[in-house]
Amino acid sequence: MRYLGATHIFNGSDFLPEHSILIIDGSNVIKDIIKIHEVEKNEVEFYEGIITPGFINAHCHLELSFLKNVIPEKKGFVDFAINLISKRNNFKQTEILDAINLADNEMYLNGIVAVGDISNNDVSYHQKQKSKIHYHTFIELLAFNPAMAENIFNSGITQLEQLKSIGLNGSLAAHAPYSTSIELIEKITEYNFKHHLTFSIHNQESEEENNFFKGEKSTFYDLYAFLNADISWFKPNYQSSFAFYQPALKGNKNILVHNTYTNNFDYKYIKEGTYICFCPNANLYIENRLPDFSSIIKHTHSICFGTDSLASNHSLNLLNEANYFLKETNNLNLTLKGLTCNGAKALGIDDKFGFIKKGKKCALNLVHLENNTLQLQKILTHA
C-alpha cells in the first residue's frame, strides 16, 4: 500500500478537503481516501503541489506527427491546409511510423492517459494497440458534395468495424462544416446517437470559414480551386459556419474543436452534451489568434483541451494548452476539470478515466502551480 498526500488533491471535479490521503494498492487502485491523522506520518508520501487524475487529450491526430516543423507558421488556415495536403505524401512509411511512436511516447511522458484521436487511415492503429495510452479513434469522414454522403458514410461504417475488430474503440466524426455536407453530418450524428458514441468536428477555426458560410469573400474559394472542387452549386447564406450545421447535432455527445472564431451569435446554439475543445497552440501556429475563452465560459463550462497534431504544434503537452486558458480566465478549478473529467466525459470514458474515486484504478499526476502556470512535476502512478 502507498499513502499519497499533497498540498491539494483534485479529484476530477473538485478539490478534496485538506489533509486528505489516498491509499493506493499495488495495482494502483484507490482503496480508500482518509485523513492524514488516521495514518502513521512516516508512512505518507507527501508532495508539494496538486495531485490530479491523468490528463485527457480530447483532440489529436497521431497520424500527422511526421509533419512536425514542416508547415510554415502563422500564415492563416488556407495556407496551412494547402501546405498539409501538398506535403503529406512526401514521406516514407518508416518516417511516418517512427513519428507516431515518438508522439505516443511523448504524450505518455506528459501525463496523458487517454486521447481522442482523429484518423483518416489505419497507419496509427498498430501503435494504438500496443500503447499504454487509451485511444478513442474518431474515423474522420469528408465529402462536401451531398451526392457522396451515402457512399462515404458506408465506408466509414466499414472502417469502424475494422477498428473494433482489432480491439480499438472509436466512433465516426466529420472533418469540418466546409468539407462535410450537412447530409453526411446528419448520417454520422444519427449513427453516433443511436450507438451512444461521441461525435467530433473542427469548428470555426478561421474567420475565412465564417465568411464562406455567410456568402462573403473568402480565401476558402482558393482552397476549393486548389482541390479542383466545383462548389458552384453551394449557395451559402448563413450567419456563421456553426449556424450552418448545428441543426444536425443530435442530443449525443459532440466535441467542437478549436472555436477560435465562435462568437456571441453562436453561443446560444451550444446544447447540453456539447463539449468545447480548445487547442490554443494550434490556433497560434495557424491563425496566430486565441479563442475568446472568457466569453465562451459564460455560456458553458463543458470545456476540454486538445493538443491537435504535431503538424500545427511543437509539442503534445496538454498543460501547455490549458495554461493559456488558465492565464486568461484565472479559473483553476475549471482548468483542472478541462484537463481531466470533462475530456473523459466528452469521450464517454468517465467510468475509467478523469476521476479519483474509491475502488477505481487511477493514474495520478503531480502538478505544480506558479504564476498561473501549471507544470507536471511527476507521474505518481500509471493506470
Ligand SMILES: [Zn+2]
Ligand atoms: Zn484537428
